[in-house]
Every structure is written in structure tokens, then in C-alpha cells.
Amino acid sequence: MNSRILRMCNKLLIQQTISRGYAFKAVKRPDPKTLKMPAPGTAPSIMQIIKEKIRLNGPLTVAEYMHIISTNPTEGYYMKKEVIGEAGDFITSPEISQLFGEIIGIWFYSETQKMGPGKPLQIVELGPGKATLLLDILRVLNCFDYKPQDLSLHLVEISSTMQSVQANRLCISHREVDIALPHNYEGETVSGIKVYWYNDLKKVPTNFSWYIAHEFFDVLPIHKFEKTDDGWRELLIDLDGQDKLYYRITAEETASCKSLIRPPLDSGDRTELEISARSLGISRQLATRVDRYGGIALIADYGHEGEKGDTFRAFHKHKVVNPLENPGQCDLTADVDFSQLRIAASKSPYSDNYALVMGPVKQKDFLERCQAQIRLQVLLDNAKSDEDREKVQKSYEMLVDPQKMGERFKFMAFYPSVMEELLNKHPPLGFSTPKS
Template sequence: MNTRNLFRVFNRPVILNCICKRDKGYKIVQRPDPKTLKMPNLADAPSIMTIIKEKQRLNGPLTVAEYMHIVITNPTEGYYEKKDVIGETGDFITSPEISQLFGEILAVWFYAETQKMSPGKPLQIVELGPGKATLLIDILRVLNRYGYKAPDLTLHLVEISTAMQVAQANRLCVSHRETDLESPHNREGETVSGIKVYWYNDLKKVPNNFSWYIAHEFFDVLPIHKFEKTEEGWREVLIDLDENDKLRYRISANETQATRVLVRPPLDAGDRKALEISPRSLGIARQLANRVDQFGGIALIADYGHTGEKEDTFRAFHKHKIVDPLENPGMADLTADVDFSQLRLAASMTPGDENYALVVGPVAQMEFLQRMQANARLQVLVDNAKTENDKEKIEAAYDMLVNPTKMGERFKFMAFYPSGMAQILEKYPPLGFSTPK
């Protein structure tokens, strides 16, 4: 057979139906319409303890981060889904709930620092974990004095708890509604003055625009991994059940994946024997730094914390008292002090291909408020008080905020600025973080 005939043979169509016919290897199914899906009946939802036991049965001991995630964020039995937890009748109280002065000072700070870079309009205000929305209400009152109207700003709230979203919406809005699953935000509303308000379950979904980012008592509830240094090296603290089905701590026998990934220089430097690391916190700090640097704005973090010197801060609050975090999971607020030195590492970078932020702070809450002349605002509030009892309450609230033995030293402030503001901040140092000249 010559070459031409050989190619003719290879080019003939080959019919394989008789020998290669086969049935389809898949089955077509109809997916449910997401709009028809409903949450399970709350009465049928398993308890937090049942969820923890089942997860341990399937996967073994939990990390502290897994435990916190279950307790705080479970959609039916999670801590923030079940009750009013903030305020005098709840488990803890925050600075905005103590005094209107706190939110007013923060509004003045944001406005003054923004004037160093732009007019600040249009403006997005983004708050992470807005609580009862008290801080935003106080900020909006000040911005109204500065001439901000509905077309000038929008509010964007990052909140994973459906119950908290509804509570915030009821305080902020004259009307609000849930959105469909295709929308990047899962709730929207409008204030009495016409300001649009949007709710998200993830910071990544918030539009990338010039923004004020507020994270007040937000990082302290993000899940942490706990580690202890043993004779064999760093090992992770885990949670399992004892012979009486009670939760307890135990040390991992070998290195866990979290140990290999998270425990590295400079976090493990020195003679420290324990570490608490929140990868979620580090990721969000990096997001805030990138957003501020790429799209403009300022981020302000206010939380109780330290600069790397503390080792074991994981605890729970119930009725304003510290309780065992492993007792009655879901009934108490789980929290850990924020390590501001770790947030600084996550947000600050040497200039390069990736974006980074200029990081200032942390400074103690007492110093920040006093440098912002909060005592002058205090005097105005006292002078306008109608009764002596009202005056005493106002002064007592201020003392709670600035007294070193109360919230004054434990709470700290840190801010992220765009990297291009280095020379501006050198000439005009950040208010609240430096002593006014």
C-alpha cells in the first residue's frame, strides 16, 4: 500500500456506535429554587452542645477557633442570634452605650483627618460589627452639623447575625427589607433623612470607594487559635470532652496545621510560653489596609487589647462578669484581647507590588479622648444637663471611659491611612495619636 492509500485509510470516518455506545455517566436533577428555601424550625434546631459533640465525634477535638465560631455564629443557636446581649441588661456594655460623647468624638476625628486628604464627599461609612447602631447614630448627628446630606453618604454595615441586622435596621431606618440571594448585600434600608443603608455578611462585598472604616469592639470576638510552648515545641490548645461529657482543654500531641502555618517569626520570638493568633483578624486587617490604600479613606480600630505582652486572654462574659468560656456554650460572650502588634504586622508592608497602609498607634483610649479635647465636650453636656442627677450620670460615664482603672487603659486605638499620606502626616500628625502642639 502506497503512502497516498495509507492516508486515505486514516482519513475515512470511523463508525463506533456499535462497539462504543454507552449510557450517560450522570443523572440530570432539578436544583431547588433558592427563593423557596426556608430556615429550619427553631424548635427543631440542635443545641450548641449537641453540635459540638457531633463535630467532635466526626472530626476529633476542636480548636479554640472552631469552638468560638460555632458558639458565636451558629445561625439558629449562636450567641448573637438569641437575645439582646449589649447594654446594662445584657452581658457587656460598650463605649457608645455609656456616653454619646464617644461617638461624637470619633465623628470629629474622622472629619478632621479626612480634610487632610480630600473634601470627603461622597462618603461611605463602613462599620464592622455595628452592635446596636448607637455609634452610627451619634456619628450621623455630628455629620449633619458638618453639612452632610443624604446624597453625600451611604452606610454599609458588616454584620453576620440576622437578629442583629434587624435590631440595627429598626433603630436606623424608617423602612428596610431583606434582599434576594443574587444581591451582594442581604438587607437594605433608608434613614428618616434619606440616607441609604446596606448590610453585608462579608467585608469583601462592600463597594470599593472612599470610606471611613470603623471597627469598634469587633476584632475581640473573632476566633483565635491558642498555642503553648512545650518541651517538644509549640503545640495547639484543643477542646474535647472528658469522661463526664464536660468540655475541657487539652494539648495536641503533635503539631497541627495551624501550628505549622501560624506560629512563626516574629510572633514566637522571645521567651513567651503561650500565643493567641487570629488568622481571621489578620486577614481583615490586611483587607482594610488594602482598601484604604487603593481607594482612599481611613480605618479606625478601637478595642481592648495589648501590644504582644499578654499570653492567655481567652474568656467569657455573662451578666458583666467573667465566666468559664467552656461552661454553658452559647449563653456567654466569648472574647480575647486584641494583639495590636499582630494587626500592625498584617497591615504594614514595605512599598511594593502589594498595597499597604500607614499604621499609627495603638494609644490608650484615655489618651486618645483627652487629646481630642473630649473634656471640652463633657463640659458642654454637663452645662446642658437639666438636673444634678443627670450631671452626675454624665460625669460618671466619662470617668468610665477615661479612668485608667476602668476602660481608659485597657481599650486602645489604632488607625490605618493611605501610604501616600506619609509627608502630610509628618507635617500634620494624626489627631488623638500625638500630643497637640
């Protein structure tokens, strides 16, 4: 009896299992190659997007707010216009003087000689701007007899607008590539150097490389925290009764509080804290790549060593403005906390070694230790007029003046952990005082 019932149940179950297959329907997915962005002017504004997200999901973290404004495909700040230069919202050191990029190129070449010939070479820049820094570095490498077959350029860039600017400045020809490839764009310089663009550092080949991150980390999204009587709480962005954005502090610990605020980041008597999870992750990536596959990473940005807590702001037409007003029209930025980058990248005493971290040092000290004054004198001697000489001198002063960029901007470098003994004997250029 029991066996007959069991056979009947099995038969029913088998029939049900088979019949369930008819509930599924084949769906044709859209071809990514045919997908197009909305026409200009037809997409919702950044403010509309932010308001709708807040209404649907509640207040935004500062990191979510920054991410939307920076990377929205149609209305994002970096996606729709050139933002660097006199006509933009800010200007960078390579745009101020060719001396800056040339010194960076000489520094990389000099430090690479401690490792070997440094060929073949990948130059990887994160957020290359208008590609001015790369052009200056390539001019230096040409003097050191690097041939087109000796190197390739790998640019990590999420903005199609800036990608176009970079391609037009660097390449004699350039084109889109198949979506299946790790890079999304490619080209060649007039001398035949191959150039590739990526939307993520993880997709860049893991070969011996020079990694450059100049004014890159300062725009990565941050979480903002304040210390209360009940412990650390996160600052969020919400809408008030007049439909305007404002800051509010959470009553309870958020997931970001629990995952990001750990010793020693919260040490001392700090009452405000800014942490970029993205920055910590990329710092670790750079350190791991350098340590495992060889090369050097150089970070140059304005920042501090853990003494500041509230640096989030916006720039519009070279002036500081309220970051919660006119979202999408201003450059959102926060000072880089170099102490956090050091923690994320430093060699550890455990099984996983990362990188030897040098710095940070002030931009003024780095350039002067690399003997930038010698290059300055050459540029002054070759200037064609008094007006040109004055321009060269003022540009250099802007880079090194403590009241301008000289102290606010800092440099940090990552070296392979196996170089510890060598660097003790031959200290890294720019991060130590040269012997007279």
C-alpha cells in the same frame, strides 16, 4: 492488521464515551429563596452540635469552637438575642456616653480634611452592635453640612437579630433584597441616607470610606498555642469521660502551628500565643482598601501589644465565666493583639504597599488628645438636673479611668501610604500630643 485493530479500538472507545453520557441524571436544586431555618426549639443545641462534631471528627480547635458558638444560624450566641446593654452580657462605650461616638465622628471629619472634601462618603462599620455609634456620628456630620446624597452607610453584620435592631434604629423603612445582590438588606434613614447590610467586608463597594471596627476583632476566632520542649503545640477542645469539655494539647504540630506561627509573632520568651487568622485577614483587607481606594480605618478594642498570651474567656451578665461551660449562652472573647494587626496591615518596602499604621494608643489618651473634656463640659452645662450631671460625669470617668476602660481599650488607625509626608507635617489627631 495493526491498522484494523486500531480502528476497532477507536470505534469501541467512541461508543463507550458516548454511552457514559447516559449515566448522568438531571437534578433540580432547591431554590435558596424557599429555604427556611428550623423553628425555634426544634434545632439541636450548641452543646449537642459540638459533641457530635468531636465524636465524628475529633477535638476542635478553639477557633472552630468560637465559630460554631458565634455563628450557628439558629443557636449561635449573636444570632438569637440582643446581647449588648445592661440586660445583656456586656456594654460598649457608645452605650455608656454619647460623647464617645461624637468624638469619633469629629476625629474622622478632622482627619479627612487632610485628604480633601471627603464627599461622596461611605461609612462602613464592622459589627455595628445596636447602631448607637453610627447615630452619634451622623449627628456630628449633620453639623458639618453633609447631605443625604453625600453619604451612604454600609454595615457588615452576620446576625439577623442584630440586623433587625440596627434597621429599626437607623431606618424609617427597610427591606430584604434579591439574593443575587451583594448586600442582603437595605433601607433609608428619615433624612434619605441609603443603608446597606452585608455578611462579608469583601462585598462592600471599594469607594472612599470611613471604616470603623469598634469591639469587633475581640470576638473573631483565635487559635491557642503553648510552647513545649518539642516546640509550639496547639490547644484543642475535647470531651472527657463525663462528657464535659476540656483543653488538651496536641502531641504533634498542627496545620495551624505550621501556617500561623511565624516570626516575629513567636519572638521573645513567650510560652503562650493566641493568633486569629481571621483578624489578620480583615486587617489586611482594611489596609489594602484604604491604600488603594482612599479613606481611613479606625479600630477600637480592648487588647495588648504582644505581651499577653492567655486571654480567652467568656462573659455572662457582665461577669467572667468559664468559656467551656454553657456554650452558646455566653460571650466568648479574647484580647486583641494589636502587634499582630500592625504586622498584617503595615506598609512594606516591597511591591505591595498596605497602610500607614498609627497606634495603638490608650483610649484615655485618644479621647483627651481629641479634647473630649471640652465636649464633656458642654454636656454638663446642658444637663437639666444634678442627677443628669452626675450621670454624664460618671459615664465619662468610665471611659477614661485607667482602672476601667481608659487603659484596657486602645485605638489604632490605618491611613493611605501616600500620606506619609503629610502626616509627618500634620500628625494624626488622637495619636499625637496636640501643640499647645
